[in-house]
Amino acid sequence: MSSDTNAPHPATDGMGGRGYYDSHSSAQKGAIHSQEERLRDAARALDLGGRELRIIDYGCGPGRNSMAAFHTVLDEVRRRRPDLPVVAMHNDQIGNDWNDLFANVRGPDGYLNDMDSIRAEASVGSFFGPVASAGVIDFGMSFAAAHWLDSAVRMPSPGSLFFCDLPEPAKGDIAAMAARDWSAFLKQRAREMKPGGMLVMDMLSAVPDADAPSGVAAGGAGLYRALGEVARDLADEGDVARDALDTFIFPVYCRLCDEISAPLAQDSALNDAFEVVELTNELLPMPTEEALKETGDTAAYAKAYAGFARAFTEATLTAGLFARSASNADAAKALANTFFDRLETLFATEPDKYGFAHRVATLVLRRK
Numbered sequence: 560m561s562s563d564t565n566a567p568h569p570a571t572d573g574m575g576g577r578g579y580y581d582s583h584s585s586a587q588k589g590a591i592h593s594q595e596e597r598l599r600d601a602a603r604a605l606d607l608g609g610r611e612l613r614i615i616d617y618g619c620g621p622g623r624n625s626m627a628a629f630h631t632v633l634d635e636v637r638r639r640r641p642d643l644p645v646v647a648m649h650n651d652q653i654g655n656d657w658n659d660l661f662a663n664v665r666g667p668d669g670y671l672n673d674m675d676s677i678r679a680e681a682s683v684g685s686f687f688g689p690v691a692s693a694g695v696i697d698f699g700m701s702f703a704a705a706h707w708l709d710s711a712v713r714m715p716s717p718g719s720l721f722f723c724d725l726p727e728p729a730k731g732d733i734a735a736m737a738a739r740d741w742s743a744f745l746k747q748r749a750r751e752m753k754p755g756g757m758l759v760m761d762m763l764s765a766v767p768d769a770d771a772p773s774g775v776a777a778g779g780a781g782l783y784r785a786l787g788e789v790a791r792d793l794a795d796e797g798d799v800a801r802d803a804l805d806t807f808i809f810p811v812y813c814r815l816c817d818e819i820s821a822p823l824a825q826d827s828a829l830n831d832a833f834e835v836v837e838l839t840n841e842l843l844p845m846p847t848e849e850a851l852k853e854t855g856d857t858a859a860y861a862k863a864y865a866g867f868a869r870a871f872t873e874a875t876l877t878a879g880l881f882a883r884s885a886s887n888a889d890a891a892k893a894l895a896n897t898f899f900d901r902l903e904t905l906f907a908t909e910p911d912k913y914g915f916a917h918r919v920a921t922l923v924l925r926r927k
């Protein structure tokens with residue numbers, strides 16, 4: 560296994576800009592909506608006796624989706640301490656669309672629009688490293704982000720770009736890498752959070768599945784297999800460079816609940832730092848699939864599903880495949896357009912084959 564030295568180092572450098580992610584992420588928005596009661600319960604558990612409260616969203620993206628989560632937490636805080644100054648922090652990679660983020664923060668759904676005494680801050684950098692000072696965070700949240708690996712990876716992987724379809728030893732190598740990342744994520748949060756602070760987060764996950772060749776049913780599996788199919792077709796036609804594809808792994812890892820809880824139980828520093836309030840694994844609805852069931856409109860389904868996929872995979876596919884197959888940035892963009900057109904066609908042709916499997920683990924932690 561090797562970290563990729565030619566591609567940009569982070570596994571992702573943001574979700575693409577100018578509102579594209581915001582308008583193609585109703586699944587992520589729905590998942591955040593489903594966390595409302597957990598967010599309220601966690602906010603009610605906070606000690607609001609201090610002079611200021613700090614809330615952070617790790618892996619915020621352009622932020623429209625998390626405005627609802629900020630409102631939920633702030634509502635609970637304001638109910639008890641209407642005057643308490645709050646710092647709302649938004650963390651993501653440097654390539655995130657920060658203009659979209661701050662447009663959302665002060666837009667019609669943004670908390671600056673209807674709440675006082677809140678200061679918005681950006682925290683720029685990888686959440687696998689420090690993104691806040693020690694002991695300052697009262698409330699952390701993170702949605703649909705912690706399943707991304709820390710860095711791009713290249714290893715021989717002909718025939719698959721999804722972690723759970725890899726043969727050994729590659730599969731074990733990725734699992735070890737994801738375990739190191741997860742432990743690093745938790746250690747950083749242990750350092751940043753105040754005693755009594757709460758962390759509510761979700762991430763794509765997996766469950767054991769004896770019938771699957773890989774032994775697990777992983778979130779997003781249908782989509783990643785479809786991406787692999789389109790990439791292989793384009794490589795057969797000579798548009799995607801074969802050597803780039805044969806060593807490209809999409810840098811996400813969907814953890815089992817046991818993998819999420821392992822470091823919290825086994826690492827004494829983490830065990831001392833956190834109480835696990837809740838850990839659950841659920842299969843959430845996919846708006847694209849619900850709409851297909853209701854209307855039978857396969858063309859609309861394929862368009863919406865391909866748009867959803869493009870919003871969070873294009874930057875990574877461009878760095879890992881398209882830029883390596885094209886002579887310049889315009890040609891890489893043209894290849895991306897072809898790729899996502901083909902993906903849409905594939906979804907329209909076989910609407911039942913590539914269901915996303917929106918499997919999400921939720922973890923609620925209390926800093927001791």
Ligand SMILES: C[S@@+](CC[C@H](N)C(=O)[O-])C[C@H]1O[C@@H](n2cnc3c(N)ncnc32)[C@H](O)[C@@H]1O
Binds near residue numbers: 650652655685
């Ligand atoms: C699918 S988006 C989710 C965005 C938002 N939380 C939501 O639910 O709509 C994943 C986000 O995680 C961010 N991300 C991935 N790895 C990260 C890292 N190491 N540090 C900070 N952000 C990261 C990506 O840049 C992206 O904005």
